[in-house]
């Protein structure tokens with residue numbers, strides 16, 4: 001079996017052949033990332049890790065950072081307003097600790113994957129009490145054990161039509177824009193040492209939508225910083241697609257602006273969808289890898305970037321199996337490892353991008 005290293009252009013001709021036994025012999029991505037002082041991670045859930053020793057082993061081999069994919073979300077943790085079920089979140093944090101992995105918490109305040117009982121909120125104080133209690137309990141419980149937290153996730157949606165670009169969420173509806181400030185303040189009080197992250201989607205591409213999202217986020221971050229809100233880093237989700245031109249100039253400029261605000265950057269949810277690519281597996285792998293290369297080449301120019309995290313490490317564990325299935329029914333191949341935990345061209349693209357210059 002062969003691996004393919006992407007060259008600058010896209011398409012099959014752009015792929016250089018690298019024997020897969022050569023890939024298998026290399027140290028983990030974590031060793032390559034460490035040469036540049038970077039953390040490298042992935043998202044996973046307790047049930048997936050519990051069920052698969054080979055996945056656990058692959059994560060230990062490649063990663064230094066673990067993000068709970070779903071286990072710390074409200075719908076999983078909060079079956080009823082007064083009830084917290086920490087079982088799976090605790091398991092993940094213990095797993096990470098016992099294997100020397102750092103943990104990035106995900107996510108404290110988000111509009112999605114909320115439990116149905118939040119629909120019953122009718123007053124401001126219902127939402128405020130619930131949010132503050134949640135942040136205090138979560139951040140407090142894991143204080144000193146989590147390196148960082150996505151405090152607020154996806155608060156921007158220009159499509160919702162507000163001048164400030166804020167998404168219409170239950171948080172905004174009940175608490176107004178200041179919910180973002182309050183969330184960061186409460187998190188900082190609960191763990192003064194954690195790196196507090198604002199995490200956002202749709203920032204990567206050179207199109208009008210990306211430009212609007214970046215503009216609104218810069219305005220939001222400037223406002224937070226002016227009010228001395230304790231935000232320390234920006235999380236760039238980076239759910240990319242291999243069928244889009246890998247053009248990231250706007251992102252490059254944005255990362256420069258983020259750095260001049262004094263903020264760090266975490267790449268939090270990197271993956272590359274092959275949903276609409278032709279069925280040829282080698283070609284798909286090559287185009288996916290080329291997108292990883294172009295994206296990482298851009299972001300790794302910036303010393304503000306402290307970590308690279310993929311949203312899953314091996315293809316069968318990607319959320320895209322459910323959220324972006326291929327019309328031909330073939331399993332998607334958006335991640336660095338395949339189902340057998342074999343290193344793919346995407347893995348090589350990450351490895352090459354991490355090579356110290």
Ligand code: XIL
Nearest residue numbers: 069070106107153201237269318319
């Ligand atoms: C996704 C998970 O991967 C899925 O398992 C779940 O069903 C839905 O959420 N942005 C985020 C993540 O911030 O929390 C999402 O994770 C993917 C998009």
